[in-house]
Amino acid sequence: MDVGAMAAAGVALLVGLLTWTQSRATNRRSDFTTIANELRKDLVDERTQRKLLTSYVIEIWRWAKRVGPDTPAGPAPEPPADLDLTPWRP
Numbered sequence: 001m002d003v004g005a006m007a008a009a010g011v012a013l014l015v016g017l018l019t020w021t022q023s024r025a026t027n028r029r030s031d032f033t034t035i036a037n038e039l040r041k042d043l044v045d046e047r048t049q050r051k052l053l054t055s056y057v058i059e060i061w062r063w064a065k066r067v068g069p070d071t072p073a074g075p076a077p078e079p080p081a082d083l084d085l086t087p088w089r090p
Contacts, residue, residue, distance in 0.1 A: 052083040 059077045067073045079085060 049084055052080050056080060056083060 056077070056079045063077055
């Protein structure tokens with residue numbers, strides 16, 4: 001076989017391998033960025049819900065301190081409209 005043809009085939013194979021490796025690295029980087037952005041969004045949503053839930057629990061605690069055993073209990077405070085309580089509702 002011709003040495004030049006083998007060398008050209010070897011170079012083509014090497015370039016193909018390097019291109020494939022680089023595209024895989026780019027895809028992994030892109031996937032990582034997508035996952036990191038999604039986790040960041042989920043974290044912001046979770047923190048917002050925790051703040052709302054904490055404020056609601058504190059409001060119920062204040063209400064419970066005002067309503068003693070000998071006073072008529074009024075309705076408990078309503079949760080904030082943007083508090084997601086779906087995991088606790090039937």
